[in-house]
Amino acid sequence: MQSVLQRASHKINAVVEKVLLVTGSAICLILFAQVVSRYAGASLGWSEEVSRHLLVAITFLGGTAAYRRAGFIGLKGIGHNIGPATQKAILLLLEVLTLFCFLAIASFGTAYTLRAWHHTTSSLQIPMSIPFVVIPLSSIIFVVHVLADMAVTLGRKKP
Secondary structure (H helix, E strand, C coil), rough: CCCCHHHHHHHHHHHHHHHHHHHHHHHHHHHHHHHHHHHHHCCCCCCCHHHHHHHHHHHHHHHHHHHHCCCCCCCCCCCCHHCHHHHHHHHHHHHHHHHHHHHHHHHHHHHHHHHHHHCCCCCCCCCCHHHHHHHHHHHHHHHHHHHHHHHHHHHCCCC
């Protein structure tokens, strides 16, 4: 039976993957419109800025989806030859370190986002906090995924 954290992690990831699809499609459309408008002799002044901010959002949110799908290079060999109990302890230690890393990024990202409220983007003239909010948001999503993984690790039977 799945824990509440695992279900939340799965549902959040499903939403993130849909957002990634929409965001990637938006970048393609914006850049295509930019090329067409330049060929026609005009230019969309906002297109490069919007595309850049959307690409940053894809990077951070895509990282959460990759983590959830275990798309990163793994450390499966650590502890493999020294027994399941040691492997579980090492895995739990790595998860705790990862959790603290993402909590720190969420904390610093929130502070950075709040400080950037008074600065505006060059062409859209919106607060820089709007594109920066993806940093603490993705960090919180990472925290949920890591906590769900920790629940699985702690729920494993000892050898």
